[in-house]
Amino acid sequence: MEGLAIRASRPSVFCSTPGLGGDSHRKPPSDGFLKLPASSIAAENRKLVANSASFHPISAVNVSAQASLTADFPALSETILKEGRINGKEKAENIVWHESSICRCDRQQLLQQKGCVVWITGLSGSGKSTVACALSKALFEKGKLTYTLDGDNVRHGLNRDLTFKTEDRTENIRRIGEVAKLFADVGVICIASLISPYRRDRDACRSLLPEGDFVEVFMDVPLHVCESRDPKGLYKLARAGKIKGFTGIDDPYEAPVNCEVVLKHTGDDDSCSPRQMAENIISYLQNKGYLEG
Template structure:
């Protein structure tokens, strides 16, 4: 994974609006990798399933390096297994809708996009997502929030917090968020999503500019002092393994669209002010117009 560099050209948004960069982005996708021989023993598999293939995000714009980064791929059919690459089985055909995306956007008087809020547990992602959804609703804009905890009650209830399941969790949410954006809804995805490469793979699902990455830049010490669910305390006690920020890394965005800082001081922005910063960005890019 560490061999795949993330190149970002979009500027951060604080309280001002810098100009946009024009460099093209590398394309990312999700690839099914062969599982270790004992994977089936430790995983609940669908009935009659012969094997389990965890999903990992890879850079699909650099085909030549795939087998170098993942030696096991030399014995697999990379093109047939790729999920969001160009080549698919012949019996799977994309059916175009009779109503185009621009028609839906004209009806709703807004442009569909995905606002991806990422940050440590306790950084305020869900709080800002709620404030943003309410502020946009008050402006007559249609939104829907995909909360990281909520989706694990249904869509992703079968997933654990192991690395491969976290990748699959993010992949599913990214695909659902894309569907919302396609119908003209402003989709707010609020989840830790700790790995850059997984977020980049979700970005690649959407047209250029329609993925707005929002980084909750809050120090670990502040998040841990809040600890609304008591998870940091459990992680420090060794009762939770692989907890982001404690014994599993969080990879902060290198160059996202919006950065929301909160130092824990009284002078820090309120959730409503943070939501307004995001709205200012959306307005500047024309997403709140038909």
């Protein structure tokens, strides 16, 4: 056996932009085998064979094999090593933004609405998720496309690796802010409902969007009202010391200073329903032109 064959299948990439891609520029598929000298790869590493979909990270190869790979195939190894650096949380380099032939205004015209982020913040039990659902339903009934990013829901998937420590909460907000920005760019009215206790983190998300496209909604509900509701039983656990770093108990909540919408509920006014709160937000969106194409 003269060497180790590594299959490097390349997916077809098509571009509809005139002058880029197209049938005239499409290359026939190739198996693309690369032959590596057997002497440079330890026997125990010959199992390092990529399948038709992916190539195993360089971290799966020992140091001597890695050195041989970088020496014999610098272009290939540079790509793989860079992947390792990214996985090691170093900042990605040599990346270029690729512009789309369809812009935000095109998508907004198609949807007959303007993309924005409605960021609902407040204490646990203040009614954020309930109002978010009511808002989404009311806008849907008006023929408007929305998507809700609920704090708990996102922690089931995208942010399942994060805790409730301060630094992880900051990262949680950052990720959700970036996702919300993408929805707004599509032309969707993105509703983000999460405690987001720190003002600096909310302001950082605001800075991701064009001026006016971040609508901060403050659920101004007193702590004693939220605690009396305690729909998840979390306040009880926090008071008993079974939950540490719980917002409003042993971790601060920084209320917005200059938010776009404030929804007050003292607990005495039963007439202030989630639907009415949602209508208050819709009135703001309507006045700012977000419900028009």
